[in-house]
Amino acid sequence: MFVDTGALLPSIWWSNRLYSTIQIRPLSSTDYHRGHIQVLSVLSHAPDPGYDAWLNHFNTTKFTASTQAPASGGLLRPTPTRANTGQGLKSNQVYFPIVIVSKTNDRVVGTGTVFMEKKFLRGLGTVGHIEDIAVDKNQQGKKLGLRIIHALTGISEGLGAYKTILNCSDNNIRKSDSLWNWSPFRLTLSCSIL
Numbered sequence: 001m002f003v004d005t006g007a008l009l010p011s012i013w014w015s016n017r018l019y020s021t022i023q024i025r026p027l028s029s030t031d032y033h034r035g036h037i038q039v040l041s042v043l044s045h046a047p048d049p050g051y052d053a054w055l056n057h058f059n060t061t062k063f064t065a066s067t068q069a070p071a072s073g074g075l076l077r078p079t080p081t082r083a084n085t086g087q088g089l090k091s092n093q094v095y096f097p098i099v100i101v102s103k104t105n106d107r108v109v110g111t112g113t114v115f116m117e118k119k120f121l122r123g124l125g126t127v128g129h130i131e132d133i134a135v136d137k138n139q140q141g142k143k144l145g146l147r148i149i150h151a152l153t154g155i156s157e158g159l160g161a162y163k164t165i166l167n168c169s170d171n172n173i174r175k176s177d178s179l180w181n182w183s184p185f186r187l188t189l190s191c192s193i194l
Helices: 038-041 051-062 144-158 171-183
Strands: 022-026 097-101 108-118 128-136 165-167 187-192
Touching: 022 144, 038 128, 097 144, 108 144, 128 144, 128 171, 144 165
Parallel strands: 128 165, 165 187
Antiparallel strands: 022 097, 097 108, 108 128
């Protein structure tokens, strides 16, 4: 059974003003047509694989033999499996991509993913890794990337991660500085020189 991602996100992150123009939600099987690949191309080389290949990848990265895709809409929703005790993720779901969709034109304007890594540390705990944060060039400067990071951190902790790591390149460190003044979560910045 899938649970709405919103249930894992503290309401403090969202203002009415922001929600009047955008929607943040799990990646949907129809987001290819809303420009998901084009937004990712802002971050790195992201050639268009075509809809069939994108949909196949969508399905194989999100669902296992014991986790069936929803029949209608194809929204991917994380399933909380336990309280935040650091005792490891007890779900076959690993990847949790989310998108921000503009309500004015029904286009993806931001995206990011958290994936869960099972560890032998911390009593067989789980670590969340945030990657692939991308915001449409026309929407940058509105703190949408920050909101994506906060949402993914909430999902990670809601699924029991004892810490969440934000992976980014060195040139994005300054953009992430505001995280440390605001974030109530255990978020670790891990940057690499590309």
